[in-house]
Amino acid sequence: MSDTQLFKVTIDNITVEVPAGTSILEAARKIGGDVAPPAMCFYSKLKGSGGKCRTCLVEVSKGSEKDPRPMPKLVASCRTTVMDGMEVKNITSPKVVDARAGVVEFLLLNHPLDCPICDQAGECHLQDLSYEHGKEGTRYEFQRRTFKKHDLGPYIQLHMTRCIMCFRCVYTADQLTSKREHGVLDRGDHAEIATFIEKSLDNDFIGNVIDVCPVGALTDKTFRFKNRVWFLKPLNAHRDCPKCSGKVTLWNRGDEVYRVTARKDEWGEVEEWICNECRFEKKQTSDWIIEGPREISRHSVISQGHYAGKIGTTLPTETFEAVNDGRQPHLLMDIHDVSKVNIPDVHLSAINGPSHSNNFKD
Template identity: 40%
Template sequence: MSTPTDTTPAAPVVPEGHVAMEIDGQSVFAPKGSMIIHAADKAGIPIPRFCYHEKLPIAANCRMCLVDAEMGGRPFPKPQPACATPVADGMKIFTRNEKALKAQRNVMEFLLVNHPLDCPICDQGGECELQDLSMGYGRSVSRFVERKRVVADEDMGPLVATEMTRCIQCTRCVRFTADVAGTYELGGMQRGENLQIGTYDGKPLTTELSGNVIDVCPVGALTNKVFRFKARPWELTARESLGWHDALGSNLFLHVRRGEVLRTVPRDNEAVNECWLSDRDRYSHQGLYADDRASKPMIRTGEGSDATAFREASWDEAIAKAAEILRAAHGDDLGVLVHPSTSNEEGALIARLADALGTGNVDHRIAQHDLADGAVAEAFAMPVADIEAADAIIVVGSNLRHEVPLLHQRLHKAAKRGAKIHVVNPVDFDFTFKAASKTIVAPSQLASAVAGFKIEGATRAVVIVGAVAELSSQASAIRKAVADFAGANNAAVCRIPQGANALGLSRAGVLPTARDAQAMLADARGAYVIYGIEPGLDFADQARALKALGAAKVVAFSHYACRSTRAVADVILPIGALPEIDATLTNLEGRTQRAVAGGKLPGEARPGWRVLRALGGVLGANGFDFTDLAGAKLAAREVKVAASAAQKTAGEGLELAVSQAIYRVDATVRRAAALQSHPLEAGPRIVLNPADAAAASLAEGAMAKVDNGLGTATLQVVIDARVAAGAAWVESGYGATAALGAGRVRVTGVN
């Protein structure tokens, strides 16, 4: 006779640190201290919300997420906000019962009391959270018959459009600027029915992340000023792409209509950019449609840089002319210079082409002065996301907030969590966190400042080296000092690659086996290939570069037929920019990411890999017989990079500290009209320490002649004690500062 068995299922084991609760009859586990809305989201149970955002501090001021709750069989006396009510063991939540739905519908009615009925002309229409939820929770007829309130708009700058009458005071934008961007530029003014959101002082937003307030706004109060009135969301096609103006490689979507990129929005990737996007990546697509965009192959027929010095040609004729130039300069007489945002596929083909032409003079490090140690881009020794958890961070030679805005935002988060951030710079640049210490010294003293630096008690230390250091005349000494410091303190070294794909190009072998970029310009070659470069603004030493290129035969693979390109090129081959081609880039932590073609190529422009394939075929080079992009992914070229001659910085005058202007980093950004109108676009100037300005008898606002021995510039003087004594700060990317490289300058008044 068998013994009966107990078939009652065993009670589930509650994970450590969790509580057991019930939501709409579904048993769930939730971490202690979390909120009801977190548990519901994890369980896939929808709760309406407006003010709640998973990346922002909890405000609980819209009340749209009200739910019914009970504990131990006893109901709570009134509905609870799910975003601000902690979970508890044994709690039962009802999100769809009569009490909860009545509360949610009443909140919706109040939200719509003053909201204008202008959905047909609102840019948020079709992707509006209020519009969506009002369909489920709103009444078909309003009981409110009084006059709706109207809020005057304020101008928040060239990027964000405002219609504040639509605002429902969710404060997402306020919390974003305060807690994520760290600039505290928006706030609530007045109280009750008079409450309104604004800047108070009426000035434009100055954060480099301002476009994110558009994404977090659940209504049409804050919209994209560049995109405004151009299209409806349902007319757009989304294409996966990448940010290509810094080495982070932010994930994004291009929103395209009939081949035109109309808008850029972030694509979630917690490991890279989370759900945010810098303004530089968001608005740069404007530059794709500049008047001087290269759209047809051109061959030189005369002298000078005017359009009349060129004639349009067929692709066959232009490729044949380019091949003729390259055959004539075969070998060491040829130099190949590549922009560091060039894709991996194009880079691999360029390296293969250089080998076929017998030249070792190929380099993408076009903006770097000091390559005495043969340095190339290296992947971060720590993942970007893990930097938030560091307990000590040393920033060396970087205006990080402008250089890689979303890496700076990671440091902002680290500082809020208690990390001590130390800064070693020639200028006391603006950061949104409070530095534990600041060492502000002239560029030549950065290496010794790092060597003498002490950190105590840190178990997770990080050293971040930026463009001010990497592009300086003392870069090799700084790199050595950083390596020695890291070795002695068990710190992770994170050198920011100087270009969106500098790391990928290094791995693809776009590096010299003979002369590096500086050497092949100092000792001019007979012919050059320049790829994706704006010659007048992208080189470390513009005067030397233009002199060398101007005296040589030049084949220019170019996005723009600008004046400086026309001044040096003999053949202009128009190629697609990253938003217009299929490609991969490798970001600063070594992550290779894919971009899909979004925008239509202008005119007769072609993807760069296709043009390289055609040129390689005409030249009879091996490895150019593929027919698609997959065939362009060739094996990396093995390169052992030789060290170059050390830079000499001795001499009289002030040491030049050069940082990249945030919206002048490359040709496309320079042509984005909205970014050029941004308050962070300060314009060409020279910033001096008060003592140095007094010694040169220069006053604020005066015009000064700046001479580095190779070129001169006339710049307006700004006096600021944030600049180290003995140094002069200028921003690169402007025509007015192009003649100045690194090293020392003499600064005198203009009579």
């Protein structure tokens, strides 16, 4: 019999048993669905994370069986541990819904409307948060703060204007690498993530700061402006890597690998950290052993049409023949012979920087 003490906690009228010391957020994630509060700064694999963004606020209507008094204020579920008999309201509390809308409005005060050009669009946690918990308009009338873009080494670009100061990247560099060369400079409204004396981030595992960033502040320079994620097909793949597990998600369009990322769970958290070699240097399909399509469990446009649940991928049937009594079209045209833009020998993912017309000139 296990010696671990279990506490019963009720969240949105659903009861679950969890070990003592479990946070309300982690208990809610065991239930899943809308019961789990959103989180922009908490990361279960990073010690000390959480308590920064306040998006996971909940109402504790009953403290415990021994002390049934409600907590006087909304609490951050990622930093509040459960007690036996505790009752919590998340989506069933009007106070929480109103407070969360206020938090989202605060996070968006200085955030630019970059979604049409941002590489994070389609898999951005702030985008999801604003649609689900935000308000239609803004009351902010002052000038937004802006920063210049910085190259943090050969592979990572920092767009500080989009940053919401969740500090995930700082915790990742501090706990995953041998030395941390970036952090928070200044205070208050002037606070920013930066490296000291423009120092590059060149650690073997520093690329993971891209995966933990919930917005488009830290982006992969080898993928910037190459393609939209909803046009790509995520595939599970692995290789024999001496530095990391080698288990990744490939983002392909046809046979071309546009980017490589770590595999993420349903909460958008990395399952296993990967090294820079796997992430940035292995951009050929032949470098990997393809396991099959990856099912994107997050409610994202990426999950649509990716043959989830099937073994392999199937080619679509010919539409023209079906509507034309089986007859072939009278005119067949090879787009590569006509268009000088669609050159099959030019691999967009291998272009150093954004692709444009100069890449297709003879």
